[in-house]
Amino acid sequence: xxxxxxxxxxxxxxxxxxxxxxxxxxxxxxxxxxxxxxxxxxxxxxxxxxxxxxxxxxxxxxxxxxxxxxxxxxxxxxxxxxxxxxxxxxxxxxxxxxxxxxxxx
Numbered sequence: 001x002x003x004x005x006x007x008x009x010x011x012x013x014x015x016x017x018x019x020x021x022x023x024x025x026x027x028x029x030x031x032x033x034x035x036x037x038x039x040x041x042x043x044x045x046x047x048x049x050x051x052x053x054x055x056x057x058x059x060x061x062x063x064x065x066x067x068x069x070x071x072x073x074x075x076x077x078x079x080x081x082x083x084x085x086x087x088x089x090x091x092x093x094x095x096x097x098x099x100x101x102x103x104x105x
Contacts, residue, residue, distance in 0.1 A: 001016075002016060002020075002028075002033060003019070004028060004031055005021065005049045005050070005051050006020060006022060006028055006033070006049075007019060007020055007022060007028050007033035008020055008034065009035060021048050022046075022050055022051075023036055023048060024046065024069030025040060025046055025067045025069040026038065026040065026067065027039075027040060027050040027052055027055060029051060037053075040055065040064070040066060040068060041053040041054050041066065042064060042066040042086035042087075043058055043063075043085060043086045044058060045058060046069065057084050058083055058085055061073060061074055062074060062104060063080070063085035063087055063091060064086065065087060072088070073103035073104030074091035076100060076102055077093065077094050078092060079091065079092055079094060079095075
């Protein structure tokens with residue numbers, strides 16, 4: 001039986017090392033899964049081997065759509081000091097009088 005953070009759709013496994021590490025962008029919460037439990041929650045990202053749909057909060061300067069394996073930088077010309085953004089539309093336009101030349105601010 002595969003432990004949490006892993007899955008396998010093959011029966012008769014003899015060792016946990018035969019299980020697949022949960023796919024990046026997904027989470028594997030329980031033992032004995034045949035597929036990942038589901039995608040990460042928007043505003044969070046799930047590296048491979050994640051246990052929870054809210055494994056890692058999306059950091060400031062980025063956004064995380066549902067099922068993302070890593071934060072996506074806010075586009076150039078925008079920024080965000082907030083965490084757990086779900087889309088690029090939530091990034092704020094650069095403040096008038098300031099210059100935001102690169103992504104991820």
